[in-house]
Amino acid sequence: MDKLRKNKLAVCLFLLPALILFTLIIIVPIFMSAYYSLLDWDGMTKGVLIGLKNYINLFQSPSAGFVKTLGNALLLALLSVIVQLPISLSFALLLARGIKGERFFIAVFFIPVLISTVVIGQLWLKIYNPEYGILNASLRCLGLDALTRIWLGDKQTVLVAVFIPILWQYVGYHMLLMYAGIKSVSLQLREAAMIDGASSWKVNRFIIIPMIRPVLRICVIFAVIGSLKAFDLIYVLTNGGPSHASEVPSTLMVDMIFSRNRYGFGSAIALFIIFLCFFFALLIKKIFNMRGVFDET
Template sequence: MKKLYSNKMNIILFILPALILFFLILVAPVFVSGYYSLYDWNGFGEKTFIGLENYGELFTSKSIGFKKALGNSLLLAFFSVFVQLPISLGFALLLGKGRKGERGFLSIYFAPVLISTVVIGQLWLKIYNPSYGILNVALRSMGLDNLAKIWLGEVETALGAAFVPTLWQYVGYH
């Protein structure tokens, strides 16, 4: 094994395929996107070089909504760090004590990480459904009809309702 690692050519040959894939799949598309962002181009026909004009339009155009999207992304990052991580830490502290039944709870706790994001999205769509979703059904059955909402269809609740599945999915990961 020592002889294998002492030959620099072997090391390069083993690492090269991974580096090529990394470059082709992750790095090159970023540079290509950056290149195309400097042009006015619809994907077909002639490209017109416009420099940084597209980036200026991101912050000045009201129709794009970039500032709102950026704010929502930063809010999701905030909740991931300051809500999701403390919850994850709390669960880790509770589960790290070696109690009876811990393995079963760990499996349940980690399961959302293994489930496809598409499946989780469909699950939460069913939970949030305004007419038959379990959340509204539970609220109505407790006499809290005024709290039942169209969770993903109202401006006041949509962002929070979209964050909950993401936070729930990755609490077991952290």
């Protein structure tokens, strides 16, 4: 009993530094933002307590434009789930079959994850440049001049143009997680199914995908939460423009706090982003825990 008590004490002592850092860096700022969100404060003068007015204004103030930014973030999350993750899963299933150069392709797909987001933003700014960008130049070479446009300056195309670099950067990240999950599936189980006459499609559909459901759940949560709190790449590419067409809650939050000096309103946006991330994480977990998900109907 004394030995067990000493082991627990040792574990607590080793966890204490991490717990202190987590509290100071994560927990304390959340509570501070919660307090600031109840104030009408410009960051300099004394704040005035206004209760939940900032949260009400998130949805009732047309000038704030929060509802539009929320719609943009949800659209990016939807695109991530229905476009990015299926592509990652397809690559993972293909590589897990043991193709030639498997390790090489894994490394190549994962390289964008290691590159700074600012560098990626600058790279895609050059690709999208309407004068010398490789995208418009390629369309002109193919005789498709009518399709060339100012990709980041057109309200109709800017959100998709922002999503493509996000897709390019993180498809390898999700692919690697799924690849690791697929490799953990028993090889004997797959071989037995193929001996019984199951095609590769059926093996993937009825054996591999259901068995990597925990990995898929994590990937969906990461993709959705990452889209809801996306900031750096959008800030570098468009800063929310043109005319707020690519604005998301995080860029609006930064604009409110550092450009308009509305610290209370910006803090309310920050708290709402945290709430959305928790809500969707719990919702996705609940959906994946339901019977029938990825099972044969």
